[in-house]
Amino acid sequence: MSAPTSASMSARTSAPASPRFTDKTVLVTGGGTGLGQAIALAFAAEGAKVVVAGRSAGTLDETLSLIKAAGGTAAAVTADVSRAEDVRALVRRTVELFGGLDVAVNNAGVFRGGHAAADFPLEDWQTLMDINVTGVLHSLQAEVAHMRANGGGAIVNVSSNLGPHVRVPGVFGYQVSKAAVSALTRAAARDHIADGVRINAVSPGASEAPMSLLPGETEAEREVRMKEQSPLGRVAAASEVAAAVLYLASEDAGSVVGTDLVIDGGVSA
Known part of the structure; x- marks a missing residue:
């Protein structure tokens, strides 16, 4: 499956009949490309005021342009x-721009691979x-510090199936880092649900x-490789991952705390 074009990504994230995030402020780190961009577009399509953050102002x-072209509200902050x-x-800055912080998606991440543990x-x-x-x-x-002082909120961390759920040779460091994100998510979820902050991961x-x-x-x-490697036979659409993030951040998931939702077409089943 080819990567989404701006037009196709916008089409798949068009506003639903009943937006779930109207008047909510959402922060997405790593929001300039890939899944982060798709997640930001999806929140904006459901009425959120979105702050996208990352190290590159260009991306x-x-x-920002895609969100505004679709009629959404957004701002970009380098960090x-x-x-x-x-x-x-x-x-x-997010609070200054839009008056609060209701949802945060911690998506920023990097990949390093190609080495076994002893040679990493x-x-x-x-x-x-x-x-x-x-x-x-x-x-x-930083997000919890604001949320627990202002009525709570929801946080979704973006992990990976590699590390917490499946291991493959040659991806040692990345797998360890994402296993840590999964464990961090579940431990923090128990710590802060009493503060009114729901924390989950995808x-x-x-x-x-x-x-x-x-x-x-x-x-x-x-696409050919995934037909062999995935029981589903394809990669996940960016919009499918975004939909899972929006679910975990929404009131529909009000009793979901400390989960790690796997979206990998059955690879780790």
Whole structure:
């Protein structure tokens, strides 16, 4: 399956009959590309005021343009989740822009692979831990600090099926980092549900995102590979992952706390 074009992504995230996030403020880290962009578009289509965050202003501006072209409300803020001060400033700016923070999606992440555990480069390990794990912690701490003082909220962390649910050779550091995100999510969920903050995770498998392409692989080649590797026979659409995130963030999931929702076409079943 090919990656979504701006037009196809917008079509799949058109506003439903009864938007669930009207007047809600939603923060999406890593919102400039791939799944983060799809998630941001989906929230905007359901009436949310969306802040997209990331390290590259250029990609954030693309997401911003797509949301505004569809009639949505959004703002872009550059931030590096590996820096706690950046994330605290990001949450403050979100509140300044739209008056609060109701939902946060901690999607920012990086991939490093190609090495077994004994040969894994320490610089790649440090990058994975800084962004995929500590970055989620920085984000969650700043988000919870606001939410518990302002009536609660919902947080969805983006993990992966690789690590928490299935292991493959040569992806050591990434798998460890995403297993940590899953454990962090469940532990934090127990800590903060009494504060009125619901915390959950999604764990996508291969999806309509550049990160799911092998080095040098084309989208057509990925499609052939997934027919062999996935019981479903294809990657997940970006809109399908976004729909799961929106469900966990919505009142429909009001009793869902500390879950890790796997979206991988049955690979880890």
